[in-house]
Amino acid sequence: MSISENQQRLLKKLPGVDHVLEIIRNDNSYDHVPHSVVLSSIRSVIEKLRQSVLDNNEEITDDHFANTFIFNKVSSAIVKKMTLNLKRTINAAGVVVHTNLGRSLLSDEAVKHVTDTAQRYSNLEFNIETGKRGLRYSAVEDIICEISGAEAALAVNNNAGAVLLALDTVANGKEVIVSRGELVEIGGSFRIPDVMTKSGGILKEVGTTNRTHKKDYDDAVNDNTGLLLKVHTSNYSVVGFTASVSLEDMVAIGKEKNIPVMDDLGSGTFIDLSKYGLSKEPTVQESVEAGVDIITFSGDKLLGGPQAGIIVGKQKYIDKIKKNPLTRALRVDKMTLAALESTLRLYRDEKKAVSIIPTLRMLTMPIEKTEETANIIIEKLTSITRGKNKLTVKSLDLSSRAGGGSLPLLDLPSKCVGIMIEGLSASSLEKKLRFNTPAIIGRIEDDVLILDPRTIQDDEPELIKTAFENILL
Numbered sequence: 001m002s003i004s005e006n007q008q009r010l011l012k013k014l015p016g017v018d019h020v021l022e023i024i025r026n027d028n029s030y031d032h033v034p035h036s037v038v039l040s041s042i043r044s045v046i047e048k049l050r051q052s053v054l055d056n057n058e059e060i061t062d063d064h065f066a067n068t069f070i071f072n073k074v075s076s077a078i079v080k081k082m083t084l085n086l087k088r089t090i091n092a093a094g095v096v097v098h099t100n101l102g103r104s105l106l107s108d109e110a111v112k113h114v115t116d117t118a119q120r121y122s123n124l125e126f127n128i129e130t131g132k133r134g135l136r137y138s139a140v141e142d143i144i145c146e147i148s149g150a151e152a153a154l155a156v157n158n159n160a161g162a163v164l165l166a167l168d169t170v171a172n173g174k175e176v177i178v179s180r181g182e183l184v185e186i187g188g189s190f191r192i193p194d195v196m197t198k199s200g201g202i203l204k205e206v207g208t209t210n211r212t213h214k215k216d217y218d219d220a221v222n223d224n225t226g227l228l229l230k231v232h233t234s235n236y237s238v239v240g241f242t243a244s245v246s247l248e249d250m251v252a253i254g255k256e257k258n259i260p261v262m263d264d265l266g267s268g269t270f271i272d273l274s275k276y277g278l279s280k281e282p283t284v285q286e287s288v289e290a291g292v293d294i295i296t297f298s299g300d301k302l303l304g305g306p307q308a309g310i311i312v313g314k315q316k317y318i319d320k321i322k323k324n325p326l327t328r329a330l331r332v333d334k335m336t337l338a339a340l341e342s343t344l345r346l347y348r349d350e351k352k353a354v355s356i357i358p359t360l361r362m363l364t365m366p367i368e369k370t371e372e373t374a375n376i377i378i379e380k381l382t383s384i385t386r387g388k389n390k391l392t393v394k395s396l397d398l399s400s401r402a403g404g405g406s407l408p409l410l411d412l413p414s415k416c417v418g419i420m421i422e423g424l425s426a427s428s429l430e431k432k433l434r435f436n437t438p439a440i441i442g443r444i445e446d447d448v449l450i451l452d453p454r455t456i457q458d459d460e461p462e463l464i465k466t467a468f469e470n471i472l473l
């Protein structure tokens with residue numbers, strides 16, 4: 001590769017590390033920053049500049065070699081390195097169980113329990129009564145059984161792990177009968193057929209995408225059948241000419257042929273949400289009552305707790321699962337157990353659960369409350385003086401979503417705030433909000449930036465105002 005004269009000239013202008021270091025150290029702003037961070041920031045800026053010259057990037061001019069330009073570049077590199085990667089984000093998208101934004105928020109009770117357990121020793125695997133070794137699962141087993149009505153329970157790392165573990169325990173080397181309409185893929189490439197393969201289970205599909213009948217299961221059962229599996233299609237819905245086999249029918253077949261029945265509920269809720277104006281999702285208790293042997297669900301979808309996978313069911317199968325060596329690989333840590341235990345205890349009082357568990361509170365939030373927050377945001381934004389004439393803010397009747405692969409068809413009516421800034425496209429505004437600290441994640445509808453109050457927390461309208469003050473500067 002030949003290098004032009006201009007490129008050679010620019011390469012000679014590249015500053016040395018020591019020279020830039022002196023400029024940075026002359027400014028006291030970075031005195032607290034570790035030397036290694038300053039050095040690596042300088043090196044990466046110089047290296048980027050060198051690469052741009054070598055690539056013959058036409059945007060590179062002499063200005064890019066000026067001290068102030070380099071200083072600013074290194075400054076932003078330092079700030080980026082010194083900022084935590086995992087950080088607070090404002091969910092203004094109106095998707096309650098937003099997988100990309102951390103799914104469920106913990107209640108104050110759960111957070112306090114996590115802090116206490118993390119900062120102090122605990123009886124994680126110690127039985128205080130006997131003074132001997134205890135079992136870590138015992139912290140949550142009783143409360144899960146109390147709420148669900150199940151004989152036994154176990155919590156693991158996540159529901160994907162719970163499904164894998166259950167299949168590996170009961171169906172390794174055996175056929176697992178699943179309806180074609182239930183071979184779901186959950187975001188992040190978790191596909192039932194793939195998990196089946198990993199667990200050593202042999203997938204036996206029955207029925208068609210839209211219709212599966214009891215006879216399909218009856219005909220598919222043979223000597224090598226290890227499990228009848230139902231998968232709750234929690235993130236989509238087959239509508240129209242459909243038929244599926246009820247859990248009761250599956251349990252009847254299982255009893256008759258002596259084959260266990262498993263129900264992967266995915267979203268897993270303890271509360272019949274249709275009482276609160278949402279659509280009906282199957283509850284864990286219904287599955288238990290139907291006589292299902294193994295039931296799996298997430299801790300951080302509709303349950304509103306920490307990331308976890310919960311397995312409940314018949315003692316016989318849960319005991320087998322507990323003995324599977326994979327259980328150790330999927331075990332939950334003490335912070336998860338603490339958050340889970342405290343979240344689960346809130347379910348003893350359903351009203352309390354719905355008002356205190358953030359996921360349930362936001363899902364059942366009345367439109368009046370979204371309107372109240374929308375008005376607060378509108379008031380704050382219209383009180384901004386600088387650049388005020390460029391700003392258009394209006395209230396819009398739109399819908400929020402449950403998210404997290406839950407309640408796929410459900411629209412939750414929400415009073416939203418639509419915002420336009422003259423001279424700025426909706427996508428540029430969306431980007432500016434995303435780059436704010438904390439990042440604000442809105443959505444765009446019909447070329448208008450939308451903030452949905454349903455998922456905006458009480459202390460956030462003020463932060464949103466500050467973001468707009470900066471954008472309008």
Ligand SMILES: *Cc1c(COP(=O)(O)O)cnc(C)c1O
Pocket residue numbers: 158159160161163184186190231232233234235264265266267297298299300308309405
């Ligand atoms: C979400 C989901 C899973 C995976 O659960 P994670 O908690 O995300 O691991 C498995 N099965 C179904 C049906 C689901 O909806």
